[in-house]
Amino acid sequence: MGRTPCCSHDHLRKGAWTLEEDQKLKAYIHTYGPGSWRTLPNKAGLERCGKSCRLRWFNYLRPGIKRGRLSKEEEHTIITLHALVGNRWSSIAKHLPRRTDNEIKNFWNSYLKKKKKNNNNLLDPLLTNSSETPQPAEATSSPNNNNGAQCHEANATHQHHTNQSTSNLLNQVAAAKTSFQLVTRDSQQPHHSSTSARRLLLNKMANSFSQKLDGNEAAKAAFWRLMNNGEANGIDEQVRVGYGLGGVPTGGVVITPSSFSLPSSEFNYCTDSCNSTLSFLDDNNAASAHDELIQILRYEDDEIISMYMPDF
DNA sequence: AAGAATCACAACCGCCTTCAT
């Protein structure tokens, strides 16, 4: 025998809440506090499902909720966190005080539509609604990816990138406004391993470019030159390694122009400029350090414009 | 000025996990 039912769904109101209903809900919670959503509607004199009351309270009536347009900083935070954790709106919301997951979700969905409209000349699977876009027949799931939707999108992008010449891609890397983000499955790396993890991921990225584009070692060398001598090439990058994002089980390495602002207060990360002493890890060390790279996101002007799924 | 298109966002739906029974 389980719990008693939350409420009979007969004769319950739906749709927009009236001012009177809001006042009843607020008055009840002010007196008795939130919770016990099962019994709340009856006690508060509301003809609503407890679930509906909870939603109304958390997304609209709760004190301290910040409404209105998101600031540029908040947008950056959302974009960055979304790149790391995906559509985990409640997790993202924890890093944006006074904002609700619903609001962030709404923002992202309308943001995506805007970006899709603005970038319709770019092959941009990350920003493309897969339900609206026919997928290539050969785009299949990769065992490296544990997210079905992202996997689908990522492989489509991978195909796109493999069709580009190395020089084209490196030119994009060289463009001051282009940056890459590497996202991994596992965030449980201890902080002290960040450096080796970063080196491993950079190494994989470089290998990926050389192997998957045209197998040209020169491409990898060029990639490293760009990464290691960014300043000399007019590139102003930083490499940041972040783990343990508020307990969210993900992490990543972010390579960005220094103008790209990460929510540093929310991350437990270390910052380290690329240097010329980066060494390639051997396979054994690599496996123990961090071999869970699942995707690379490409940014321009701080906005994600494509995603690359390596097939290591 | 009017209709169409787009945007913004509140609210609902359904699935999954947690937990009371």
Add this chain to the structure above:
DNA sequence: AATGAAGGCGGTTGTGATTCT
């Protein structure tokens, strides 16, 4: 241990407001 509702969450829809043509 099994059951099933509550709670939490992400996806989606409906609708009023705004902008465009």
